[in-house]
Amino acid sequence: MRLAHEVRRTVGTLADGRRIIYYDDTEGAPERRAVDTRDLGPRELAGHLRYDALLGDWVAVAGHRMNRTLLPPRDECPLCPAGRSGGASEIPEADYDVVVFENRFPSYAPVADDDVVAPEGYLHRPALGRTEVVCFTSDHDSTFADLTPRRVRTVVDVWADRTAELGRDPDVAHVFCFENRGEEIGVTLHHPHGQVYGYPYLPARTAVVLARAREHHERTGRLLGADLLAAERADGSRVVLTGEHWTAYVPYAARWPLEVHVAPHRDVPDLVALDDAERDELAVLYLDLLRRLDRVHVAADGGRIRLPYIAGWHQAPVRAGRDVSRLLLQVMSVLRGPGKLKYLAGSESGVGGWVTDTRPEAVAARLRDLA
Ligand SMILES: [Zn+2]
Incomplete structure (x- = not known):
């Protein structure tokens, strides 16, 4: 298309x-x-x-x-x-x-x-x-x-x-x-x-991600984002959707009850660098993903629950680390089930110690089934 x-x-x-x-x-x-x-x-x-x-x-x-x-x-x-x-x-x-x-x-x-x-x-x-x-x-x-x-x-x-x-x-x-x-x-x-x-x-998470990407690049000569994508594609158990230019997967160490990362197959630092074919496929693949998210939970009366979510594009900073950063879309939701929210409580808010009660592989399987 x-x-x-x-x-x-x-x-x-x-x-x-x-x-x-x-x-x-x-x-x-x-x-x-x-x-x-x-x-x-x-x-x-x-x-x-x-x-x-x-x-x-x-x-x-x-x-x-x-x-x-x-x-x-x-x-x-x-x-x-x-x-x-x-x-x-x-x-x-x-x-x-x-x-x-x-x-x-x-x-x-x-x-x-x-x-x-x-x-x-x-x-x-x-x-x-x-x-x-x-x-x-x-x-x-x-x-x-x-x-x-x-x-x-x-x-x-x-x-x-x-x-x-x-x-x-x-x-x-x-x-x-x-x-x-x-x-x-x-x-x-x-x-x-x-x-x-x-x-x-540089916001805190961006600064940490950049420091990790730099450290990985110095040690291996490779991009951390590319290595993580390759590992997810090779394993396959957490992959939700894949196309010619993009793959959507639940990350190995997902923090949120529902979390999906969407990564381009080509090494690009930001949205500006995407070509026509990548932008076209992204439009179709992202819509497919969002429509699946709205079918994950079903209300007691059988009605659909529009999943509350945050979707954010992690890009290379404007003037730093453009050679080691890789574009990534992160979609995450606090909804654990109908009427049940995950709160960032004592451990997460207090010391940033994340605890999750959903298995990433099970979330990915559910999302694959919702085609
Ligand atoms: Zn309006």
């Missing part, structure tokens, strides 16, 4: 100066010229970062996020186009295909409130960077798994475009494209959407 197609990119500005970018894949879609007439005042500034000396890591302090929109009624959805959501909408147009805009309540932004003085002995810095919202469809009641392969291909191109553009920002050290789905995960808006964070530092 060939999905590559023309995507028209239109850049605009919202009432408070934030950027909005339309990515239209529908042939004959109208020009996106609508003006945002809301009276928003000046844009919200990002806050600051505090250095956690105990762990050698940063924490973003963004007080204004307490005021952000929380599960609004449907007719006040800020992600529905203005044609359907009136004054509450962030999108001035009457409709859109895929749209990206800067978060109104940003954890990181190109402008930050730097009016902070750290007490003696402590470190802080402005939370410069980017936080963007990606709306996958204008259909409020849809979900990523309901998108067409063609639309998912557009979303892959959008993720790659955002990774490339945010990576050119001197304030951005790492780009993370992710989606949270389900109230169990803490989603504050039901409309299908994801986010892109451009961090001004």
